[in-house]
Amino acid sequence: MKNPYYLHLVTMVYVNAVLGMGFALIYSTGLVTLGASAFWGIGAYASALLVMKVGLTFWLAMPLSAILAAMVALVFGFLAIRYAGVGFIVFTLLFCFVVERIFGYVPVFGGWGGIIGIPTPEPIHLPFGGLIDFSDRIPHYYLSFLLLLAAVITFSSLYSSRIGRAWWAIKLDPNLAAAVGVYTYGYRLGAFVLASGFAGLVGSFYAHYSMAISPEAFGLLKSVYIQIYAILGGLEHSVLGPLLGSLVFTVLPEIFQFYPSVEPYVTGVTLIAIVIFLPTGLAGLVQIVLRAITRLRLAARKKSGVGEATL
């Protein structure tokens, strides 16, 4: 399946999955953000400018952009997290709106036409004399997979750690958590900064992958889509969920791009159907299927009389 179109699709699925996981991370502390795409954009523009105007190599620009996005998130989160709940949603909404406008109006970002001609990442020289050249799709694919892997590993380990339990407590009841001694504000800010940093990271990747960026890609619509990746996947499953949600919601419109008159209907109906009929999302569906398989195997074992019914 080295078809460049499929590679592109899967690469975008990975990028969107990381964004969705960021949203899910923030949601796991009980906050709903509509600003995820803004940090994605900050990472993208920062990386593009660092490479094109400052002359850094992509491999330095990428982590720097992630850090920059995280720092912006720190400042913004510091101000906004106090208003947890509706206020926070409104703030992130406004933030996303304002950031998109800034990208469009401030000349250094190239205006509404955006930045074009962003160079691809510089080739990596392997120790045994090979060369990874990024003029082709395949290395980009592997890089995006690596970023996804990094996100999955980071987030999963955090979820199963003390920090993850703190997040869960905060989500269940912030006041109770605070009363028990969990530093609600700090944990929420940490989650927000981390998720936004990752968004910036894949933003940088995206800029040098598509080689052209424009403000519209980072607007409210994208933020809403990121939310949908997480919701479709299932809000209880913060890691697998966004991956599946991103898969469906990135691939589905692409499949139907040849029938543009039908595409919105399909996407819309799919959205509605999944949310109503699969409240635990696609990841929940996977869980249901796996449980059903387990039960079938158990029943089969019992019937054939194999010892105790254990697996």
Added chain:
Amino acid sequence: MSTQLFFQLLVNGLSIGLIYALVALGLILVLGVAKVFNFAHGDFFMVGAYTFYLFQVGMHLNFVASVVMAGLAVALLGALCNRTVFQFVSGSILKAAATTIGLGMIIQQAVLQLAGTAERGVKPFVSGVLSAGGVRVSLDRLVIIGICVLLMGFLAWFLNKTKTGIAMRATNLDEETAVLQGINSGRMYFLAVTVGSGLAGAAGGIVAPIRALNTEMGHAMLFSVLMVVVLGGMQSALGAVVGGLILGIVLSLGFHFLGGLSELLTFFLIGLFVMIKPHGLFGKAIEVR
């Protein structure tokens, strides 16, 4: 700035502000009673505008009748959506968000296919100016203001003086207790969604004469109305009206003097305002699930 200019800008601001208020009222009616944040509310507004066009230009109905048809059509649409979607996502904002966005996609595409991509224009219902005290203001804006005030007055009467209206407000306040008092909450949901959507549709019909119609107009309206609700408070009808008026007038004056940047500035200011009063001017805290 001349008095003439000031009054014209004021009237413009008032008229668009009242439209915002009308649509916002519809949104919070659905949100408060049926507990569904309808992201397709803007698209309802758009459908109202197109329905108005259909009846006024296509069937040569007069202005008022066309507005009524627009309101009814969207009320019907709302009832349909309530039956199929809203009732399953009541209470959860994330689920409501995803599903109503899907709804919006479907509605937008349906209108696009039925009406075509060309922008439509409608001839103004009444042209001309009103002269008073040496100042001239366009009549059509005044008509808009008049109709909006009438509709809002009717809504206020309905919500405060009729049994059904008070029952709706009770459901908004505390659904469980309302049910204990014998109020059929399912019927209240239905009514709220129908009326709320109808308001959006009627608003669409009212402004159709002074706007170019396109299928995207709903999204801009939704965003503006969201700002109105943020300003005024999510649960407050008075807040919706006041917020709408403020936004309308500020944008009207701002556009004239600052152009496109006025939008950015206004929303930035709203952001600052939210810092001071996170629940809006008249709002109370609500939970997010």
